[in-house]
Amino acid sequence: xASVAQxxxxxxxxxxxxxxxxxxxxxxAYGVSWGTGLLLCVxxxxxxxxxxxxxxxxxxxxxxxxxxxxxxxxxxxxxFLDPIEGTLLLTTIxxxxxxxxxxxxxxxxxxxxxxxWLARMVESGVEMIAGVPSIxxxxxxxxxxxxxxxxxxxxxxxxxxxxxxSFINAGLMMSLIALPxxxxxxxxxxxxxxxxxxxxxxxxxxxxxxxxxRVLLPASRPGIATGIVLGMGRIIGDTAIVLIVLGQTARLExxxxxxxxxxxxxxxxxxxxxxYENSPAGEGHAPQKAxxxxxxxxxxxxxxxxxxxxxxxxxxEAVQWIR
Amino acid sequence: MSxxxxxxxxxxxxxxxxxxxxxxxxxxxxxxxxxxxIGLLVAIVFTEGWxxxxxxxxxxxxxxxxxxxxQLRAIFSGxxxxxxxxxxxxxxxxxxxxxxxxxxxxxxxxxxxxxxxxFIAELSPLPLRRILNPVVRLLAAVPSVVYGLIGILAVxxxxxxxxxxxxxxxSVQAIVQLTGPNLTLATLILAVMICPIMIALIASALAxxxxxxxxxxxxxxxxxxxxxxxxxxxxxxxxxxxxxxxATGRALGESIMIEMVGGSRPFAPNLADGKIFFFEPIQTLxxxxxxxxxxxxxxPLGQTLYAMAGVLLLSCALLSLAGWAIRRLxxxxxxxxx
Numbered sequence: 001x002a003s004v005a006q007x008x009x010x011x012x013x014x015x016x017x018x019x020x021x022x023x024x025x026x027x028x029a030y031g032v033s034w035g036t037g038l039l040l041c042v043x044x045x046x047x048x049x050x051x052x053x054x055x056x057x058x059x060x061x062x063x064x065x066x067x068x069x070x071x072x073x074x075x076x077x078x079x080f081l082d083p084i085e086g087t088l089l090l091t092t093i094x095x096x097x098x099x100x101x102x103x104x105x106x107x108x109x110x111x112x113x114x115x116x117w118l119a120r121m122v123e124s125g126v127e128m129i130a131g132v133p134s135i136x137x138x139x140x141x142x143x144x145x146x147x148x149x150x151x152x153x154x155x156x157x158x159x160x161x162x163x164x165x166s167f168i169n170a171g172l173m174m175s176l177i178a179l180p181x182x183x184x185x186x187x188x189x190x191x192x193x194x195x196x197x198x199x200x201x202x203x204x205x206x207x208x209x210x211x212x213x214r215v216l217l218p219a220s221r222p223g224i225a226t227g228i229v230l231g232m233g234r235i236i237g238d239t240a241i242v243l244i245v246l247g248q249t250a251r252l253e254x255x256x257x258x259x260x261x262x263x264x265x266x267x268x269x270x271x272x273x274x275x276y277e278n279s280p281a282g283e284g285h286a287p288q289k290a291x292x293x294x295x296x297x298x299x300x301x302x303x304x305x306x307x308x309x310x311x312x313x314x315x316x317e318a319v320q321w322i323r
Numbered sequence: 324m325s326x327x328x329x330x331x332x333x334x335x336x337x338x339x340x341x342x343x344x345x346x347x348x349x350x351x352x353x354x355x356x357x358x359x360x361i362g363l364l365v366a367i368v369f370t371e372g373w374x375x376x377x378x379x380x381x382x383x384x385x386x387x388x389x390x391x392x393x394q395l396r397a398i399f400s401g402x403x404x405x406x407x408x409x410x411x412x413x414x415x416x417x418x419x420x421x422x423x424x425x426x427x428x429x430x431x432x433x434x435x436x437x438x439x440x441x442f443i444a445e446l447s448p449l450p451l452r453r454i455l456n457p458v459v460r461l462l463a464a465v466p467s468v469v470y471g472l473i474g475i476l477a478v479x480x481x482x483x484x485x486x487x488x489x490x491x492x493x494s495v496q497a498i499v500q501l502t503g504p505n506l507t508l509a510t511l512i513l514a515v516m517i518c519p520i521m522i523a524l525i526a527s528a529l530a531x532x533x534x535x536x537x538x539x540x541x542x543x544x545x546x547x548x549x550x551x552x553x554x555x556x557x558x559x560x561x562x563x564x565x566x567x568x569x570a571t572g573r574a575l576g577e578s579i580m581i582e583m584v585g586g587s588r589p590f591a592p593n594l595a596d597g598k599i600f601f602f603e604p605i606q607t608l609x610x611x612x613x614x615x616x617x618x619x620x621x622x623p624l625g626q627t628l629y630a631m632a633g634v635l636l637l638s639c640a641l642l643s644l645a646g647w648a649i650r651r652l653x654x655x656x657x658x659x660x661x
Contacts, residue, residue, distance in 0.1 A: 026548040029438075030446070033548075036435055037442035037455060040522075043515060044458040047465060050473065101353060108350035118355070125357040131569075131639050132364065133576025135609045136632045140364055142619055143371055143629070176360075207339045209346035237466030239579040240609075244616050272468045272579075279472050281583040287476050294469045305464045309457070 048298075055295020058288040064296070068250040068274070074286050080293050082251045083274035086167075087236055087300070089263070090246070090270055093171030094235045098178040099228050103217070105179075106186025106224075111212055130180035134173075138244035141173045145245075154265055155255040165247035166255065168264040173241045178231025185227020189220030226312040233304040236297070239272040246273065271297040365636060372630030374623075378410035384630070388413035391589035395615060399624045408623040414631070416591035420605035423506060423592065424581065425574045428513035433567055435514070436521035437556070443522065444529035445551045459526075463519035471583030474512045479503025479584060487602050495599060499590050505602045506592050509585035513577060517570040524569065528562030529555050561650045568646030572639050578609035587614060608635050 019030055063079035071077040105126065113119035145153055146164035154166035193216055201211040217224075247253070247267025254262035269277070271293050276282050278290035376384050394412050401409030443455050483503035492501050532555045540550040556563075586604020589611055594600055606614065608631050618624040 022546050022548065026546060029552065030548050033438045033442040033446055036439040037447055037451065040439055040462070040518075041454065041458055044461050047469075047473065048461070050477065051469070101356075104350050104353040105357065108347075108354045112347050112350060114347075114351075118351075122354045122357055125361050127643070128361050128640070129357065131572045131576075131643060133578070133609055133635055133639070135576065135578040135612050136364075136368065136635055139612060139616065139619060139628060139632055140368055142616075143367060143625075207343045207346075209343050212346075233464060237464070237468075239466070239468045240613060243579075243613070244619075272466060275468045275472055276579060276583070279468075279583060280475050281471070281587065290472055291476070294472050297466060298469055301464050301466060302461065305460060309460070 051291075051295050051298050054291040055298075059292040059295055063289065063292055068269075070250065070284075074289070077284065077286065077289070080271065080274050080289070080296075083269045083271045083293065084296070085252060086242075086246070086268040087270040087272075087297075089167060089252075089268075090171055090174060090242070091232050091235045093167060093264070094174030094178055095228060095232050097171060098175035098182055098231055101175070102179050102182025102227070102231075103186050103224060106183045107190065107212055107217070109183070110187045110190040111208065111216070126180050126183050129176055132176075133240075134177060134238050135240040135244075137173045137176060138241045141169055141241070141245045145169045152265075155267075163247070163267075165245055165267050166265045167246065167268060170241055170245040171264075173245055174235045174238065177234050177238055177241070178228075181231040181234060182224070182227045185230070186220070186224050189223025189227075190216055192223065193219050222311050226308050229304055229308040229311060233301055233308065236270075236304065237272065237301055239276055242270045242273040243276060246270065248273065248277075250274075250277075271300070368629055368636060369633045372626055372628075372633040374408075375410055375412065375627045375630035378408075379412055384412060384414055385418060386413050387415035387419075387591065391416050391611075395589075395611075395624065395627070398627055399615075399618045399621055401623060405622070410623055410627065412627055414634075416589050417606060417608055417611050417631070418634075419591045420506075420585075420589065421575065421607040421609075424509050424513060424585070424605060424607055425571060427506075427510035428517055428574050429567065429571050431510070432514040432518045432521060432570065433563075436518050436525060436566070436570075437563065439518070440522045440525035440529060441551055441556065444526045445555065446547070459519045459522050462515065463523065467516065467577060467580040468583075470512050470516055471580040474508055474580070474584035475504055478512075479508055482508055482602075491599055491602070495596070495603075499588070499603055501599065501602045502586060502604070504584045504586045504604065506585070506605045507601045509581050509605060512580060512584055513574055516577065516580065517574050520570045520573060521563075521566040524566035525559065525563055528559040528566075532558045561653045564646055564649050564653065568643055572642055575607075575635060575639060575642070576609055578607075578613040581605075581607050582610040582613050585610060 019027060022030070060079075064084070065081055066079035067082050068080060069076065069078040105122065109119055109123060142164050144150065144164075146162045148162060150164070150169075151162045153164075153168050155163040157163060197215060197219065198211060201215045202208075206214065246269060248269065249267045250269055252263065252266060252268040254266040256262040256265060275290050275294045275297060278284050278286040278293065280287070391412070391414065397411065398409050401407070443452060443459070447455060480503050482505070487501050487503075495501065529551075536554055536558065537550055540554045545553065585606055587606055587610070588604040589606040590604050592600050592603035592605065596603070612628050612631055612635075615624060615628055619628060
């Protein structure tokens with residue numbers, strides 16, 4: 001997503017061009033414009049303050065460190081330790097898959113892009129992936145990963161049907177959500193590296209590949225990092241894929257005996273699915289816990305975005321440093 | 324990234340030229356995987372969903388007729404032998420809901436976003452602008468499930484108490500229940516969700532308008548609002564189209580929030596109902612898929628859901644195609660690409 005760029009400095013001086021002297025229609029439009037701007041602040045403020053109020057009044061430290069358990073009595077149903085772990089695990093998997101692929105595609109589009117028509121197709125392909133609703137990706141994943149070929153990615157029931165729901169499957173789909181952001185950030189960052197840096201590297205006898213790996217990618221690291229962090233934010237916030245492809249078990253349920261692999265093949269939940277399940281729309285009706293979890297989720301997403309903003313500020317400096 | 328000096332000089336693995344070629348081919352191959360994936364996605368979703376269209380008749384699928392919820396339940400609980408699968412579905416209510424919610428959200432959000440973008444890019448005093456940029460990013464970053472939670476727990480009861488009278492509820496009791504989660508709530512929250520995307524894109528486009536054009540207009544004596552609306556805004560029309568297309572696509576694909584605050588019932592609100600129209604429950608295409616995903620393994624219901632996913636994919640594709648065509652036409656006329 002494009003960030004809001006710094007606009008040019010205000011256009012007119014005050015004196016002669018006072019708003020009072022404008023035609024009435026212009027004055028009204030000017031007022032409406034102010035109104036929308038202030039309304040934006042009010043909406044954002046209301047959301048943050050409301051979640052802060054609800055979150056702080058329902059969040060207990062014990063909720064963060066106890067696992068959920070199925071119980072109708074809300075004092076017995078535990079906290080959301082497992083969903084937090086699930087969110088972290090899923091984000092890690094998704095990012096680890098998306099980052100190398102995204103950087104490769106971004107570098108190819110920016111540095112090689114031959115033949116031209118193929119590059120254009122890949123470009124619109126990435127745009128199309130960004131446009132595919134996550135719910136479609138989710139049910140597509142169920143269809144594909146329930147084929148026997150992909151049995152190693154999830155649990156297989158005794159009847160021989162593949163469950164298709166696991167952390168690794170959900171992570172694969174999540175990587176597609178983060179991919180367009182990483183590709184875009186990589187391209188943008190590489191384009192910002194001035195041409196004479198490339199020329200200097202070629203003049204030293206480096207090949208294009210070496211230049212990319214040794215000069216261009218290190219130089220555009222902050223920009224790429226921004227894209228990756230934004231992608232992580234997208235993964236943390238997605239719910240449809242989690243609900244459908246992660247198997248909807250409240251706790252992390254490893255499949256099989258191997259330590260790490262079993263976790264990846266197993267099912268679980270994340271904060272988003274926990275909030276959904278505990279809202280009136282889900283099965284367990286526990287609005288207080290939903291608020292508490294949503295507060296934690298919101299804080300995570302806002303922290304991620306703050307990091308991204310910080311990094312993108314660093315990107316400008318890094319490029320300057322090269323110049 | 325290895326720091327092996329041998330690879331650095333490209334000696335160990337053949338000449339620099341062949342290494343170069345290999346690097347380009349590898350990166351290119353990874354990139355082409357994107358196209359392969361898109362092709363597979365479209366092909367598999369449509370193949371899987373085809374029986375649903377085929378059994379209903381290709382255009383009857385899209386027509387009104389009967390209650391979708393009952394039809395989906397019948398599909399789910401029908402016979403399990405392949406020869407006797409039930410497929411009967413008239414999906415118009417879902418499509419109508421999708422059109423209403425998406426159209427409504429864009430109709431509210433677009434003018435709002437244009438004004439807000441103008442405010443951010445041109446009119447606001449600097450301190451306020453410093454607040455507004457993070458505010459827009461914040462609104463874009465809030466996960467849809469949080470929007471849904473606030474909607475269903477905080478706004479829905481308020482709407483139910485203040486806008487829906489007992490008389491309204493009784494008048495349609497036999498057909499549909501009027502509650503807090505409804506068409507209006509879903510549309511409003513969806514508008515809040517898609518506005519940041521449009522605002523960010525339009526505002527950053529406004530910042531690229533050539534200074535000389537703006538100064539020219541100022542020099543001719545136009546005031547700030549006239550300059551903005553007649554020069555800057557016209558210049559960025561292609562960007563407005565792009566932003567609208569992107570936001571509409573996002574709105575079409577939104578499932579969680581709509582499922583939470585839309586009433587979760589595939590009902591077609593009737594314009595003839597007057598005031599009640601606004602408070603009738605809805606369920607869009609994406610939300611219907613989400614509401615029924617637990618029946619994915621039941622073959623006919625699964626195929627019906629994949630048919631819906633296909634329709635969703637198709638409408639997203641048509642949307643961006645239309646946006647592309649409009650932008651192309653505009654670029655020819657206005658000359659500035661954004």
